[in-house]
Amino acid sequence: MSPKESIELVKKDKNRHAVLVFDEDKLVTFFVLHEKEGVTPYSSNEQAILIRAFSTDFYEQGKGYAKAALQLLPNFVLEHFPTINELVLGVNLPNTAAQPLYKKCGFVDEGKIAKGFRVEIKVMSYYIRKINS
Numbered sequence: 001m002s003p004k005e006s007i008e009l010v011k012k013d014k015n016r017h018a019v020l021v022f023d024e025d026k027l028v029t030f031f032v033l034h035e036k037e038g039v040t041p042y043s044s045n046e047q048a049i050l051i052r053a054f055s056t057d058f059y060e061q062g063k064g065y066a067k068a069a070l071q072l073l074p075n076f077v078l079e080h081f082p083t084i085n086e087l088v089l090g091v092n093l094p095n096t097a098a099q100p101l102y103k104k105c106g107f108v109d110e111g112k113i114a115k116g117f118r119v120e121i122k123v124m125s126y127y128i129r130k131i132n133s
Contacts, residue, residue: 002053003018003027003030003053015037015038016033016034016038017032017034018031021069023060026060027057028063028065029055029066030055031051031052031055033049034051038050041114042088043088043123043125045085045086047084047085048085048087048088048125050088052090054089070101070105070106070107071105073087074128077128085127086125086126087128089107090121090123090124091122092118093113093119093122094119105126107126108127109122109123109124110125
């Protein structure tokens with residue numbers, strides 16, 4: 001889903017929050033944080049938030065923007081979503097370029113696979129703080 005399509009959904013759903021990453025005046029990375037029912041297919045943790053539609057402008061890939069955004073995200077979430085304790089994302093299994101990036105940024109693969117639109121999705125989590133059991 002494109003950033004433009006994602007923003008249209010954000011306008012209609014109060015549980016979706018668009019995050020735009022700029023380098024000076026240029027949009028370089030985009031994603032949506034989706035609360036509540038958005039995370040349900042990927043996690044049973046009610047205090048988790050889903051990162052969806054994560055994309056970096058094709059001409060800006062390989063410059064570290066995605067990595068920087070992911071590294072800044074836990075503190076951003078703690079500040080703006082204080083009840084959240086887990087970040088969840090789904091990455092298409094064939095997307096072998098993104099998976100090591102997510103691991104380097106602290107996301108863990110616990111072996112969970114979900115169905116995507118066209119391919120299976122590997123579910124990965126980043127634990128901001130200990131989950132209360």
